[in-house]
Amino acid sequence: MTLLTQGFLKQLTELPGAPGDEGPVRDFLARTIRPLVDDLWVDHIGNLFALRRGTDLEPRRVAVLAHMDEVALFVTEIDDQGFLKVAASGGVNPRTLLGKVVQVGPEHLPGIILVPPDHFNRDPEVYRKVPEIDALVVDIGATDKENARARVKVGHRILFQTPFRLMGVDTTLHADAPLPIQGRISGKAFDDRLGCATLVALLEQAPYPFDLLAVFTTQEEVGLRGALVAGIKAQADAAFVLEGTVCDDLPGPPGEKRFPTTRLGNGPTLTQRDRSWIVHPPLLRHLLRTAQKHNIPYQFKHPNVGGTDASGFARYQGVPVAIVSTPCRYIHGPVSVADLSDFHNGIRLLSAAFADLPSLLAGETSPAALRDF
Amino acid sequence: MKELLQPLCDAFGPAGFEDEVRELIREWIEPHCDEVRIDTMGNLVGLRRGNGKGRRIMLAAHMDEIGLIITQVEDSGLLRFSQIGVVPLKTLLGMRVRFANGTLGVISLEGGAEVEILSRELPDMGKWFVDVGAREREGLPVGVGDVATLFRPFADLGERVVAGGLDDRAGCAVLVETLRRLESSPHDIYFAFTVQEEVGSRGATTAAYMIEPDIGIAVDVTSTGDTPRPKQPMAVRLGAGPAIKVADRGLISHPRVREALVQAAEAEQIPYQLEVLPLGSTDAQAMQRARGGVLAGAVSVPCRYIHTPGEMIDMHDLEGAVRLLTAFLARPWPA
Numbered sequence: 001m002t003l004l005t006q007g008f009l010k011q012l013t014e015l016p017g018a019p020g021d022e023g024p025v026r027d028f029l030a031r032t033i034r035p036l037v038d039d040l041w042v043d044h045i046g047n048l049f050a051l052r053r054g055t056d057l058e059p060r061r062v063a064v065l066a067h068m069d070e071v072a073l074f075v076t077e078i079d080d081q082g083f084l085k086v087a088a089s090g091g092v093n094p095r096t097l098l099g100k101v102v103q104v105g106p107e108h109l110p111g112i113i114l115v116p117p118d119h120f121n122r123d124p125e126v127y128r129k130v131p132e133i134d135a136l137v138v139d140i141g142a143t144d145k146e147n148a149r150a151r152v153k154v155g156h157r158i159l160f161q162t163p164f165r166l167m168g169v170d171t172t173l174h175a176d177a178p179l180p181i182q183g184r185i186s187g188k189a190f191d192d193r194l195g196c197a198t199l200v201a202l203l204e205q206a207p208y209p210f211d212l213l214a215v216f217t218t219q220e221e222v223g224l225r226g227a228l229v230a231g232i233k234a235q236a237d238a239a240f241v242l243e244g245t246v247c248d249d250l251p252g253p254p255g256e257k258r259f260p261t262t263r264l265g266n267g268p269t270l271t272q273r274d275r276s277w278i279v280h281p282p283l284l285r286h287l288l289r290t291a292q293k294h295n296i297p298y299q300f301k302h303p304n305v306g307g308t309d310a311s312g313f314a315r316y317q318g319v320p321v322a323i324v325s326t327p328c329r330y331i332h333g334p335v336s337v338a339d340l341s342d343f344h345n346g347i348r349l350l351s352a353a354f355a356d357l358p359s360l361l362a363g364e365t366s367p368a369a370l371r372d373f
Numbered sequence: 374m375k376e377l378l379q380p381l382c383d384a385f386g387p388a389g390f391e392d393e394v395r396e397l398i399r400e401w402i403e404p405h406c407d408e409v410r411i412d413t414m415g416n417l418v419g420l421r422r423g424n425g426k427g428r429r430i431m432l433a434a435h436m437d438e439i440g441l442i443i444t445q446v447e448d449s450g451l452l453r454f455s456q457i458g459v460v461p462l463k464t465l466l467g468m469r470v471r472f473a474n475g476t477l478g479v480i481s482l483e484g485g486a487e488v489e490i491l492s493r494e495l496p497d498m499g500k501w502f503v504d505v506g507a508r509e510r511e512g513l514p515v516g517v518g519d520v521a522t523l524f525r526p527f528a529d530l531g532e533r534v535v536a537g538g539l540d541d542r543a544g545c546a547v548l549v550e551t552l553r554r555l556e557s558s559p560h561d562i563y564f565a566f567t568v569q570e571e572v573g574s575r576g577a578t579t580a581a582y583m584i585e586p587d588i589g590i591a592v593d594v595t596s597t598g599d600t601p602r603p604k605q606p607m608a609v610r611l612g613a614g615p616a617i618k619v620a621d622r623g624l625i626s627h628p629r630v631r632e633a634l635v636q637a638a639e640a641e642q643i644p645y646q647l648e649v650l651p652l653g654s655t656d657a658q659a660m661q662r663a664r665g666g667v668l669a670g671a672v673s674v675p676c677r678y679i680h681t682p683g684e685m686i687d688m689h690d691l692e693g694a695v696r697l698l699t700a701f702l703a704r705p706w707p708a
Contacts, residue, residue, distance in 0.1 A: 021458075257448075273457075302445070304456075318414040
């Protein structure tokens with residue numbers, strides 16, 4: 001009986017997890033994985049750690065990271081009519097926000113990001129342009145300022161309200177049934193709940209030859225803050241970062257032929273280099289060899305864009321780190337689309353790579369060998 | 374020192390792919406070190422032990438250089454790319470590039486290079502491509518993730534030299550030569566040849582964490598203010614001696630480090646200049662923030678036209694930098 005049910009992924013992606021406010025996601029993950037691990041703890045900044053001991057006599061320690069948070073907005077001001085002004089927590093493009101349904105605060109109050117209908121404004125400079133985030137307004141159905149203040153406080157988080165869906169012909173969700181092997185899914189926060197789900201699946205398949213330290217991190221979207229703290233404490237010999245990441249197979253301007261680097265359904269993506277980190281070449285080679293040996297499809301992520309917890313986790317100690325992602329269209333927006341075959345192949349690739357990882361960690365340049373220099 | 378500088382500049386080493394440079398330097402420094410290590414990031418660190426009465430000093434010069442990385446392959450076999458580090462777009466049109474496997478190519482622009490070269494505007498990154506002379510996508514010798522440098526041969530102008538990659542192979546040459554000439558020092562000296570400086574001093578950050586130095590000194594190039602009408606006025610001149618850094622955008626040198634370097638220069642009558650660099654930074658800023666904080670400073674080799682394929686330094690400044698560091702390292706750290 002697998003934990004990776006349709007209901008599990010639905011619940012995991014629909015839970016709110018604004019940066020620094022990942023409590024509901026953390027509690028759900030902790031409940032889910034507790035039976036699978038030897039030890040479970042939460043640090044001061046809110047990272048959830050879980051240790052699953054390995055089978056080797058003197059096991060190395062390998063950290064596997066996925067972040068619990070998602071991009072969000074928060075309330076900065078309540079105006080006289082009871083409308084909310086907002087600011088962004090993480091990289092949010094205001095083009096994706098207008099007219100969207102959101103949930104506000106700990107009570108998940110329904111809200112709408114306001115978009116004035118064209119009827120009231122004939123100046124295209126105004127109504128055809130996308131406002132900056134600080135000019136956006138959220139309507140929570142309040143009648144006036146006092147009414148709004150009774151429901152919402154400045155600082156409350158605002159998240160997308162997007163149901164998890166199976167896409168295609170048969171979209172009926174069976175909560176207890178395993179995730180289909182194929183097909184596409186849509187929902188919110190795939191960056192990085194798909195990484196969290198991958199990590200849960202890997203814990204379910206444990207033990208490995210090494211001690212697996214699962215780290216569900218906080219505050220990735222606002223600057224890898226959880227991973228920076230985790231990286232110093234973890235004393236890991238290697239690390240893997242699991243992501244739901246960009247996919248560039250989108251239509252371009254009319255008439256223009258596009259050449260995507262990553263395509264949905266062509267396999268999990270491996271990062272060579274992004275804006276914030278360069279993947280440890282021996283670890284990347286190990287993943288490539290594993291994929292070829294087991295005939296698992298893979299592709300490269302579009303180089304030099306984005307950043308992940310890899311950079312935070314490895315920043316000070318230079319821990320060898322690799323990044324494996326499920327490609328997702330439209331991340332950081334209200335809804336993403338992913339292909340389940342990429343997700344499953346990512347899990348296959350990682351669990352196969354883990355089986356013969358220890359030999360890679362024993363060399364003279366391993367962190368363990370260098371610690372006393 | 375040209376015999377060090379030329380092979381260093383000819384070696385291939387965009388950030389993250391410093392292997393060729395590292396192998397070269399490793400061979401040179403091994404006979405002069407008590408211990409040599411390469412860490413997980415690829416930093417090469419040679420330790421020269423002192424007599425136990427000195428401090429722990431880390432010297433850092435970075436092996437990497439700026440470059441390009443392939444991001445997309447088109448059906449026609451043309452390659453789209455992005456920059457590694459700060460590569461000025463103005464230097465690209467019509468330039469040749471070399472990949473790690475030796476593949477050569479030329480950089481051009483959408484719209485036709487012949488037309489675009491007459492335009493006053495500089496197209497953004499998405500409009501550029503590399504042509505390696507392929508007929509189609511099939512059988513291309515390079516692909517997504519492969520990195521390249523601009524083709525930038527070493528030119529010996531006599532007292533001055535021109536090459537791409539002098540930032541910071543000049544610093545690497547200074548460190549190697551200093552290690553060779555240094556006779557005795559009270560200090561434990563870690564000669565760190567770092568990786569990935571051009572993308573944010575990532576190698577120096579982890580090397581400094583591991584080494585835990587008392588004092589950290591970066592050796593890198595710095596800009597000059599001696600070309601016509603500089604937009605950022607600067608006192609440093611080419612040929613006026615090595616520069617002792619006072620400040621740049623990422624570092625305010627610790628006054629004690631700066632003062633110790635000045636004292637060493639004056640004691641040995643080595644011409645020097647004080648440097649305030651309005652743009653850019655070096656590995657010293659990463660060392661300064663390591664662990665609980667490190668006394669940090671920098672010795673710079675003045676360099677014109679930084680981050681172009683035609684960087685220029687004066688050999689007298691390079692020699693001066695070696696003499697300055699050798700003098701500094703031979704002296705006890707001021708009480």
